[in-house]
Amino acid sequence: MIDFIGDIHGHADKLEELLLKLGYSNAKGFYEHPNLERTVLFVGDYIDRGPKIKETLEIVKSMVENGSAIALMGNHEYNALCFHYQEKEGGHLRKHLIKNIIQHFETLKQFQNRQEEYEEYLDWFKTLPLFYETEQFRAVHACWDDETIDYLRTRLVNNCLTEDLLIESVQKGTKLYEAIDQTLKGKEIKMPKGLDFSDKDGTIRTDIRIKWWENPTEMTYKKISVEPLDHLPETQMDLSLLKNKNFYGEDEKPVFFGHYWLKDKAPFLYKKNICCLDYSVAKEGYLAAYTYDGELKLNPEKFFV
Numbered sequence: 001m002i003d004f005i006g007d008i009h010g011h012a013d014k015l016e017e018l019l020l021k022l023g024y025s026n027a028k029g030f031y032e033h034p035n036l037e038r039t040v041l042f043v044g045d046y047i048d049r050g051p052k053i054k055e056t057l058e059i060v061k062s063m064v065e066n067g068s069a070i071a072l073m074g075n076h077e078y079n080a081l082c083f084h085y086q087e088k089e090g091g092h093l094r095k096h097l098i099k100n101i102i103q104h105f106e107t108l109k110q111f112q113n114r115q116e117e118y119e120e121y122l123d124w125f126k127t128l129p130l131f132y133e134t135e136q137f138r139a140v141h142a143c144w145d146d147e148t149i150d151y152l153r154t155r156l157v158n159n160c161l162t163e164d165l166l167i168e169s170v171q172k173g174t175k176l177y178e179a180i181d182q183t184l185k186g187k188e189i190k191m192p193k194g195l196d197f198s199d200k201d202g203t204i205r206t207d208i209r210i211k212w213w214e215n216p217t218e219m220t221y222k223k224i225s226v227e228p229l230d231h232l233p234e235t236q237m238d239l240s241l242l243k244n245k246n247f248y249g250e251d252e253k254p255v256f257f258g259h260y261w262l263k264d265k266a267p268f269l270y271k272k273n274i275c276c277l278d279y280s281v282a283k284e285g286y287l288a289a290y291t292y293d294g295e296l297k298l299n300p301e302k303f304f305v
Contacts (some may be wrong), residue, residue, distance in 0.1 A: 001038040003304075004139065004290045006277030007074065007258040008042070008060075010050020010106065014287040015059055021304055022289060024068075031059065032068035039067070041132065043258040044074020044141035044184075047107045049282040054110055057121050073128035073161075074141045074258065075184040080104060081125055082170055085163070093170045099203055126166070129159035130183055133253075136294050142186040142259040143212050145246050148179045155179075178243070186259060187212045189241040192221065197229055200261055200283055208232070209260065213248040213274045226260045248274065254298050256290065267303040274298075279305070 003022050008015050016026075024031040024040075033039070046060055047053050063069035082094035083104055094100055111118035131140040131149055138144050155165065155176060169180045188207040191197075196206045208225045210216070216224060216239060222232040239245065248255060250271055258278035267288045269275055275298055281287045289304040 001035070001294075002137070002292045003033075003038065003040045004256040004275070004277055004292060005040055005042050006279060006288045007045035007281065008050070008056050008287060009045055009048055009076070009282035010053035010056050010110075011281050011287060012050075012052035012055035012059060014281055015056060018287050018289055018304065019059075022291065028066075030062040030066045030068065032063070032066065036068075040069040041139055041256070042069060042071040043139060043256060043277060044072045044128075045076045045258060045278075046071075046074070047080060048076045048103055049106055051106075052110075053107050054114075054117075061121070061124060070132060071128055072132060072139060072141055073125065073130050073184065076103075077125040077128060078161075078180070078184050080107065081122055081161075081166055084119075084122055085166060087167075093167065099201070102201065126163070127160055130156065130161070130180070131159060136253065137292065138253050138255040140255065140257050141184050142257060143182050144248060144255045144257070145182060145187075145212065145244070147244065147246055148182050151175065152179050152183065184259075186210070186226075187242075189224075189237065192233060192235075195231060197227070197231075200280075211270070212246075213255075213270060215247050216242055216245055226262075228263075254292070254296070256292075261285075267300070267305060269298050269300050272297040 019031045024033050042060055046056050060071050064071050079094055083092060085093045087093060169176050171177055186209045188209055191206050191208055196204050199205050208227060210224045211226055214224055219237055220234045221237050222234050224237055225232055252273060254273045256275045260276055260278050261280045262276060262278060263280055267279060275290055277288050279285045279288045286305045291302045
């Protein structure tokens, strides 16, 4: 009995509205369901962009601490940690480039004169697992790849990053870097030569996020892209671009994730076991939830917005 909730990005008001719709109340100073067996699982990305980041963190953290929620790490929490922690030789794990500063600007501004409080939340981010699995379902921020998750199980501590692992994880070319990048940011491939697009932040990109639950041998560039880009060709994608050709089969457990900034007017299922919950609340979209009760085949009628 889990209510999965997508990327919040500092929209605390939307979060409270959704929790009330799902039957949760705040009578004790934190949100919980009258049926105490029913809990929330947040799939990550609590910070950046929105107007009430501190309030969002207060809601999520208090629910986790009181046993009414599980919270996963998103790429924005990971990026915030890397933006904050310094390298031994100087600088920071995540460089303070213009695009990175812009991404974190709202969070930093809203914690102005609250440095100690912000650092306490950064410490809390390190306690957030990167993935979660039961006998019935799986949850992750961006991508569940069995081979990658199995590797992370051998490296992480209770599925979480330590400070040493955080430092190692930014070293490009290492297995840990690739595993963290894929799990929190998804699988990507290069667009055909000469093509690019402008993402939600106005950054020009030549890589596209791909549908890791689809068999890549059957996909064109246009069909495998999560982002609907009209100028992508309906030609067979170059399979040599993939580091592995694994995909999430239809006989696997239901998997819940966020991350992909979907723009559809109503939530939908890609497949009966594939549920993305990120509907761009920070870009004039909405916050979505799926009420899960152990079903093997997911039901689109169980979405809440």
